[in-house]
Amino acid sequence: MAQITPEVVLSYTKPASGYLCPLNANTFGIEFLKFEIKEYDTNTVVYQVAREPDSEPLPEVLDPEIEDMIRSVKYTFPASFLKFKTVRTLLEFCVGPQPVSNLRMIERHFFKDKLVRTYDFEFGFCIPNSTNSWEAIYDVPEYPAGVINDYVTSPWAHKSDSFYFVDNKLIMHNKAEYQYVQD
C-alpha cells in the first residue's frame, strides 16, 4: 500500500473508502477528550462530547462494527447551524509518554461526493503526557437558501474524513457524517 501522506489526502476528490490506517497506527497514545461546537455570538452549544482517557489500551483485534463505532461519528445538527455567522470549535486531546514531534490535522468535507471545505492545521510539537486544546473561532460564509435546503433534504450526504499525521505519517483516520434537521 502506498504511503498516505498529507499531499495524498489533499488530492482526494471524494471521501476515502474505508480507513487508511489501522487503529494501532496511533503509537503516541493520542486521545480526544473533548469536542465542542458553539455558536460564537450567542454562546449556544450545538454539540458537546467529553470523556475520560482510556484506562486500558484497546485490544489488538477488533470487530469491524466496533471499530466503526470508535472511528466514525454521526452528527445531527439543527438546520440553523448552517446560518451561523461565527462558529467556535474546541478540541481537547492528551498525548502519551512520548513527545510528538509534528502533529498535523487535515479534515476534508464533502457534500454529495464534492469537496466543500478543507481544514489543515499544524499543532507541531506536543509535550509528553500533556493535555492540549485547540479552539478556533471562525466566520462561516453565508449559504444561499437553496444550498441550505439541499443539506437539509439530503441527510448523511455531508461526510468528512479527519486525518492526523505525525512527521507526515498517518497515525489516525476518523470519519463523520452529518444530517441537518429543521428546528
Place this chain on the structure above:
Amino acid sequence: MRVLMVGLDNAGKTTIVKRLNGEDITTISPTLGFNIKTMSFKGYKLNIWDIGGQKTLRPYWRNYYEKTDALIWVVDSADLARLEDCRAELHNLLREERLFGATLLIFANKQDIASALPVAELEKALNIGSITKRHCRVVACSAVDGSGLLEGFDFVVHDISSRIYLFS
C-alpha cells in the same frame, strides 16, 4: 500571525486569552501542555499559542519558537517572591535566536490586586531597560477586569503588520 504566550505558571496566560474573547474565567485549571486559539482580531488572523508555565514544562518551550511573530510574556505583578525567577526566565528566552525578530509584549498582569507592583517598578525588577534591538512594550493589565488587554494586543498586531508591510 503566530503569537507565543509564555511566562511562569499562574501568571494568567490562559485567563488573558479567555478574557480577550469575553469567555467565562471563573474556573481555569493549570495548562498542562498548550492551548491554541485561532481567532481574528482587528481583521488579522491570530494563532495564539499559550504554553503551560510550570517548571517541568519550561524546557519544552523551545519547541514552539519557530515562525513566532510576537512573544507575549505574562507576569504576575503581585507574585513578588518569584520576580527574580521571572526575570531570569525572560532573559533566557530573549537570548533565543529564533525569537530575535519577534515583537515583544510584556503583560504586567493582575494589576487589580492591591499589592501588585506598578509598571515602572516591575520594569526595574525585570531589567527591561537592558532589552534593546527589538520592539518591546510593557502594558499594565488585569485579566479579571479586562483592562489593558486590548491595548496590548493592538500593539502586537500593529507592530507585526508594520514589519510585514516593510518586508513585502
